[in-house]
Amino acid sequence: MISRADHTLRFQGRSRNGSANFALVLFVVIMLLALGSSTYAQPNEPLVGVSAEQSLQFAEHLYSLEEYFRAIGEYKRFLFHYPDHPQAPTAAFRIVQCYFHGKRWEQAIEAADTFARDYPQSPLTWKASLLRARALAELNRGEEARKEFLTIIMAEPNQPIVAEAWYYMGLSYARESRWLEADESFRQIVGPSRIYSAAQEVRRILTDAEKMKRKDPVVAGIMAAVIPGSGHLYCGRSRDAALAFLLTGGFVVATVEAFNNDNDGLGIGLGLATLAIYAGNIFSAVNVAHKFNDREERRIRERLAPYGQISSKPTRRRSAAVAFRVFF
Secondary structure: OHHHHHHHHHHHHHHHHHHHHHHHHHHHHHHOOOOHHHHHOOOOOOOOOOOOHHHHHHHHHHOOOOOOOHHHHHHHHHHHHHOOOOOOOHHHHHHHHHHHHHOHHHHHHHHHHHHHHOOOOOOOOHHHHHHHHHHHHOOOOHHHHHHHHHHHHOOOOOOOOOHHHHHHHHHHHOOOOHHHHHHHHOOOOOOOHHHHHHHHHHHHHHHHHOOOOOOHHHHHHHHHHHOHHHHHOOOOHHHHHHHHHHHHHHHHHHHHHHHHOOOOOHHHHHHHHHHHHHHHHHHHHHHHHHHHHHHHHHHHHHHHHHHHOOEEOOOOOOOOOOOOOEEE
């Protein structure tokens, strides 16, 4: 039989063992946390044993793989710890490129502004400005974008970047269906070069755009008012034209018959319905004309789309060089 004293001693022994085990586990956890904090760098801490060149090379590797937002973090880490490094302007410019290629237009504009402020004498300044203008165009801020393009053209008249500025200015006009102004911009590009070849292809498409058949919504509306359905026929919608003519004509006949039969109440109701159908026929004709024009312009933009993919993305190789590619 276990005495009360033996039971008390065993309980105290277990308590002391439990406390010791808990203290041991807590110590191990603290050591692991300390080891982990020394092994993994925080976003603004350089990796242990990694040089500035290696840090930048890793960021370039991520950029070449088109992992733009991971690359941004590495470029920012590099700039935070090595702000005076000779490659600091390149890293800052890459941040602009990453935001642009990642389609973060607002952030690309902000990054370009930061670059211009921090590195006003860098030879990459105008390339950052070009990306800023392109981002403005993507945000449908065409007038602002074209002012930026013109600034580049006037500041660097003899540099290759001028051809790019004219090219993207032309695309900004084309985005707004301003075909003649777009063509005038592309005409400023002289060859031979890849961008010149692309500009000539775009000009051929713009020639088709200028010859594009358009339907005047005013004419469509007037025709529909004179003869219901004729506005739709003008826009090439023969089935809709037949439906509008027959429906409007049928209600007119029914309204007249109602009044001829001295059924004034029915006649008034049918008359109101006839007016609604007649007005709807005019509105529909105008709308169809707008849709016709929008469809034709959309086809032109679809043909132009591949020629907007001129970029400064590097090919997937271990190189920091910038490749200029035109996608057809």
